[in-house]
Amino acid sequence: MNTTTKIITGFLAGASLGILTGILIAPNSGKKTREQIADKTKDLKNRMVGSYDEVKRVYNKEVDALINGGKSGIDSLKNTLKV
Numbered sequence: 357m358n359t360t361t362k363i364i365t366g367f368l369a370g371a372s373l374g375i376l377t378g379i380l381i382a383p384n385s386g387k388k389t390r391e392q393i394a395d396k397t398k399d400l401k402n403r404m405v406g407s408y409d410e411v412k413r414v415y416n417k418e419v420d421a422l423i424n425g426g427k428s429g430i431d432s433l434k435n436t437l438k439v
Contacts, residue, residue: 364407372400 379392 361411364411368400368404368407372396375400 375396379389379396
């Protein structure tokens with residue numbers, strides 16, 4: 357796991373614990389608190405999926421750039437060796 361992924365994961369875990377703590381100490385009824393927890397859990401899940409998709413997109417972009425750079429280097433080496 358790279359540093360960016362660790363930072364994002366830590367941030368999301370801390371944020372979710374903070375939200376959960378805030379909800380649990382709020383002066384609402386049990387039913388209302390459970391509804392809020394369910395809503396916040398759904399929101400957190402959606403944000404995490406979005407973050408994962410963004411990390412995956414950036415990763416794939418970097419892999420493609422490395423592949424293209426490698427192909428260019430190989431082509432350049434082939435042309436140099438032909439001369």
